[in-house]
Amino acid sequence: MALVNEQFLSLPGSYLFSEINRKVVEYKSLHTEASLIRMGIGDVTKPLVKAVTDAMHQAVNEMAAAETFRGYGPEQGYRFLTEKIIEHEFASKGINLSPDEVFVSDGCKSDMGNIGGLFSRDNVIAVTDPVYPVYVDTNVMEGRAGNLLESGQWSNIVYLPCTADNGFVPSLPEKPVDIIYLCFPNNPTGTTLTRTQLKKWVDFALNTGALILFDAAYEAFISEEDVPHSIYEIEGATQCAIEFRSFSKTAGFTGVRCGYTVVPKTVTAFSKTTGNAVLNGMWNRRQTTKFNGVSYITQRAAEAVYSSEGRKQCMENIAYYMENASIIREALKGIGFEVFGGINAPYIWFRTPGKEDSWHFFNRMLTEINVIGTPGVGFGPSGEGYIRLTAFGSKEDTQTAMKRFQSWNY
Amino acid sequence: MALVNEQFLSLPGSYLFSEINRKVVEYKSLHTEASLIRMGIGDVTKPLVKAVTDAMHQAVNEMAAAETFRGYGPEQGYRFLTEKIIEHEFASKGINLSPDEVFVSDGCKSDMGNIGGLFSRDNVIAVTDPVYPVYVDTNVMEGRAGNLLESGQWSNIVYLPCTADNGFVPSLPEKPVDIIYLCFPNNPTGTTLTRTQLKKWVDFALNTGALILFDAAYEAFISEEDVPHSIYEIEGATQCAIEFRSFSKTAGFTGVRCGYTVVPKTVTAFSKTTGNAVLNGMWNRRQTTKFNGVSYITQRAAEAVYSSEGRKQCMENIAYYMENASIIREALKGIGFEVFGGINAPYIWFRTPGKEDSWHFFNRMLTEINVIGTPGVGFGPSGEGYIRLTAFGSKEDTQTAMKRFQSWNY
Numbered sequence: 102m103a104l105v106n107e108q109f110l111s112l113p114g115s116y117l118f119s120e121i122n123r124k125v126v127e128y129k130s131l132h133t134e135a136s137l138i139r140m141g142i143g144d145v146t147k148p149l150v151k152a153v154t155d156a157m158h159q160a161v162n163e164m165a166a167a168e169t170f171r172g173y174g175p176e177q178g179y180r181f182l183t184e185k186i187i188e189h190e191f192a193s194k195g196i197n198l199s200p201d202e203v204f205v206s207d208g209c210k211s212d213m214g215n216i217g218g219l220f221s222r223d224n225v226i227a228v229t230d231p232v233y234p235v236y237v238d239t240n241v242m243e244g245r246a247g248n249l250l251e252s253g254q255w256s257n258i259v260y261l262p263c264t265a266d267n268g269f270v271p272s273l274p275e276k277p278v279d280i281i282y283l284c285f286p287n288n289p290t291g292t293t294l295t296r297t298q299l300k301k302w303v304d305f306a307l308n309t310g311a312l313i314l315f316d317a318a319y320e321a322f323i324s325e326e327d328v329p330h331s332i333y334e335i336e337g338a339t340q341c342a343i344e345f346r347s348f349s350k351t352a353g354f355t356g357v358r359c360g361y362t363v364v365p366k367t368v369t370a371f372s373k374t375t376g377n378a379v380l381n382g383m384w385n386r387r388q389t390t391k392f393n394g395v396s397y398i399t400q401r402a403a404e405a406v407y408s409s410e411g412r413k414q415c416m417e418n419i420a421y422y423m424e425n426a427s428i429i430r431e432a433l434k435g436i437g438f439e440v441f442g443g444i445n446a447p448y449i450w451f452r453t454p455g456k457e458d459s460w461h462f463f464n465r466m467l468t469e470i471n472v473i474g475t476p477g478v479g480f481g482p483s484g485e486g487y488i489r490l491t492a493f494g495s496k497e498d499t500q501t502a503m504k505r506f507q508s509w510n511y
Numbered sequence: 512m513a514l515v516n517e518q519f520l521s522l523p524g525s526y527l528f529s530e531i532n533r534k535v536v537e538y539k540s541l542h543t544e545a546s547l548i549r550m551g552i553g554d555v556t557k558p559l560v561k562a563v564t565d566a567m568h569q570a571v572n573e574m575a576a577a578e579t580f581r582g583y584g585p586e587q588g589y590r591f592l593t594e595k596i597i598e599h600e601f602a603s604k605g606i607n608l609s610p611d612e613v614f615v616s617d618g619c620k621s622d623m624g625n626i627g628g629l630f631s632r633d634n635v636i637a638v639t640d641p642v643y644p645v646y647v648d649t650n651v652m653e654g655r656a657g658n659l660l661e662s663g664q665w666s667n668i669v670y671l672p673c674t675a676d677n678g679f680v681p682s683l684p685e686k687p688v689d690i691i692y693l694c695f696p697n698n699p700t701g702t703t704l705t706r707t708q709l710k711k712w713v714d715f716a717l718n719t720g721a722l723i724l725f726d727a728a729y730e731a732f733i734s735e736e737d738v739p740h741s742i743y744e745i746e747g748a749t750q751c752a753i754e755f756r757s758f759s760k761t762a763g764f765t766g767v768r769c770g771y772t773v774v775p776k777t778v779t780a781f782s783k784t785t786g787n788a789v790l791n792g793m794w795n796r797r798q799t800t801k802f803n804g805v806s807y808i809t810q811r812a813a814e815a816v817y818s819s820e821g822r823k824q825c826m827e828n829i830a831y832y833m834e835n836a837s838i839i840r841e842a843l844k845g846i847g848f849e850v851f852g853g854i855n856a857p858y859i860w861f862r863t864p865g866k867e868d869s870w871h872f873f874n875r876m877l878t879e880i881n882v883i884g885t886p887g888v889g890f891g892p893s894g895e896g897y898i899r900l901t902a903f904g905s906k907e908d909t910q911t912a913m914k915r916f917q918s919w920n921y
Contacts, residue, residue, distance in 0.1 A: 102689055102719065102720030102721065102781050103630065103634060103689045103720065103721060103722035103781060104630060104634050104783075105629060105631060105781065105782045105788045105790075105793065106631050107631065107784055109628070109629060109797075110782055110784065110785060110788060112796065114796075115799060144582040144583045146577075147577065147580070148575050148576055149571075149580070154571050154574060154575040157574075157808070158571055161567045164558060164559045164564060164567075164766065165561070165564040167556075170558040170763075172555050172556070172763075172766045173552075173554045173765045173766060207803065207805075210802070211802055211803065214801030214802075215625075218516065218653075219515060219519060220513065220514060220515060220516055221516050223514055224513060224514050235800060239800060239801060242628060242797070242800070243628075279512055279513045279514060280513050310513065311512065311513060312513035353580075355803075356580070356581040356582045356583060356807040357807070358617075358803060358804065358806050370513040371512050371514050372514075372515045372517060373514075373517060374517055374520065375520060378520055383519060386522065386524075390624060390645055390648045390649060390652070391620065391621060391625060391645075392620070392621055392624075393621065393765075393768060395617075395768065396766065396768045398567070
């Protein structure tokens with residue numbers, strides 16, 4: 102008789118965005134004339150840039166002709182792409198990587214979920230709070246989370262609060278942990294760590310044998326000098342960290358699907374039977390066994406992100422979104438809100454006036470000024486009393502939304 | 512200290528195709544003038560059909576314009592595609608499915624690997640022998656395989672021999688099993704089951720509570736009336752089977768990446784805590800948590816496979832490959848070989864003359880007639896003494912290879 106994975110069943114349904122959607126649909130059905138502005142979901146709105154779509158048309162033409170058709174490619178990604186990634190993202194920052202340390206995939210979310218298969222159930226996981234739910238949910242599925250507590254947290258997971266009180270810089274854990282998820286620039290708070298702050302985590306990992314899973318999906322939005330784009334800018338990180346990157350926000354690939362994961366050959370985890378095990382080889386085996394690579398057309402599109410036109414065009418889009426971020430930041434600060442993020446990330450995280458609870462304030466935003474945000478508590482208990490806004494809308498919508506905030510007697 | 516998944520480490524390196532490649536490269540370096548014909552790897556060679564590339568160009572244009580750009584799509588796939596799949600693949604055969612029972616993905620291999628996460632480590636797995644290595648390897652990674660035996664088989668896996676002696680029809684297992692992998696039309700043998708033969712497996716699963724994971728990646732190559740394209744043509748299968756499909760061979764998508772998995776809402780597995788658990792909801796939760804859907808452009812390409820031009824053009828390519836299969840079958844039979852497959856599948860499986868061992872005969876094919884096959888033993892002990900050839904080459908190469916067999920004093 103086929104038996105299910107019982108841990109999987111302990112995972113409650115995904116609640117946050119479906120609950121937001123339910124409330125929006127309900128409101129809209131009662132107020133059909135309302136002009137809602139959506140600032141809740143982290144999806145891009147600008148179309149693909151010309152360098153990218155030109156490359157895609159070209160690749161489609163290649164796939165249409167017998168002489169240039171490509172069937173199965175390397176599961177790890179084509180060299181033409183991994184070499185460009187290394188050149189522009191890492192070598193340019195003095196980080197040495199070889200092409201077989203970079204694995205192209207259909208996105209960060211897949212890789213951050215699938216990487217768990219390499220590790221024992223006995224690892225203690227640490228995550229920041231608030232946190233991107235995928236890190237936790239995938240560990241629940243794999244049996245590392247323990248029991249669901251009334252707080253909505255899990256008994257075996259170590260949560261590292263990030264709030265205005267600690268400047269959104271998580272403290273090192275007080276008990277031993279084995280695998281640490283860090284996402285900087287952070288989703289949902291939009292905050293970052295400086296090199297010095299990140300170095301503490303690398304040193305901690307090196308000293309304790311912990312592994313850092315570093316989500317750098319938003320690095321392209323960094324504007325400040327002292328904020329590292331890659332964890333490998335920190336000495337020793339190639340011994341203890343795996344980094345996850347994505348073209349989703351950098352190049353508007355949310356509907357195209359391409360990302361990559363860097364697994365330096367020097368990163369190991371401990372095996373009771375063989376001592377140190379090299380994670381690069383394990384991830385390679387995982388990907389060649391359970392994955393068949395990314396569409397040739399998509400990989401040519403990603404390569405075009407690194408052409409001179411591609412870089413220029415993508416940077417223009419990022420600048421557009423970051424102007425929105427600035428509009429939001431300044432407007433909300435102007436009316437006296439405590440505002441975080443939005444300088445090195447497309448997310449703005451603000452404290453509700455009077456520390457009103459997140460869902461209550463979300464509801465008032467929806468019904469009183471018709472602006473849709475995301476309740477911070479949806480990302481974890483330390484998000485209570487915060488709202489996340491995203492900068493991915495149009496400039497016009499962003500400005501209109503801010504005018505509504507400014508004239509709102511909240 | 513980060514701890515690895517020890518079971519993962521017990522998996523030996525992937526050997527078969529790298530070993531073939533090593534031998535070919537070595538031979539080629541010593542005989543640079545040799546004109547090698549590759550009939551070993553199951554990759555298509557004909558370019559994408561016009562209906563598909565037209566749809567891709569159109570979709571790229573949509574992604575280039577703000578009004579038609581698409582960001583994140585549904586992780587399960589767009590309705591425009593799942594509805595077409597249901598109409599053409601299932602409803603046309605009297606099988607009723609709803610769109611939320613079909614999950615679009617980047618391919619069969621990913622889904623067949625990832626599905627294991629839904630199940631307990633305690634399940635006993637059954638596979639046919641010879642077998643597509645991914646079924647076994649993914650279960651090793653997840654701790655269900657036990658220990659590696661000297662035979663190359665695993666102590667906890669039940670192997671179901673498929674040889675000429677039983678007409679490549681596996682017998683029902685003698686001991687209880689929980690999850691059964693079936694692939695028909697079969698890779699590597701190219702053989703099939705009739706409706707009556709498959710019904711025995713469905714009845715067995717219904718009677719014992721076992722689950723069938725049915726790989727139907729090659730169904731488009733079926734030419735005989737009595738061979739089911741879908742397991743759901745068999746009464747009761749929607750209670751006990753998950754089916755995996757792919758556009759890779761049907762439409763030449765090996766470099767494009769699209770497949771789909773059918774999980775009827777009536778399929779359950781047993782939970783010690785909750786009784787029967789509905790696998791549709793679990794797979795939905797897995798995909799929404801660890802996957803972000805397939806490229807919009809790829810989904811439009813897959814949709815175009817179902818247009819009237821697309822169907823006609825894809826069928827022409829399949830007919831081309833199946834003519835190759837027929838050329839191979841007839842030529843090898845003509846020189847007295849025992850030949851299987853090649854009627855409902857693009858694979859031909861033949862017994863080596865005098866039951867010479869697979870690798871020895873592979874080497875002689877390579878060095879004496881410069882034709883590259885795949886040693887059957889690479890797919891499992893019951894493949895010893897067989898060779899797999901694929902029909903995916905050009906007609907000219909296929910004919911030349913057969914002439915070499917015909918004039919070979921093997």
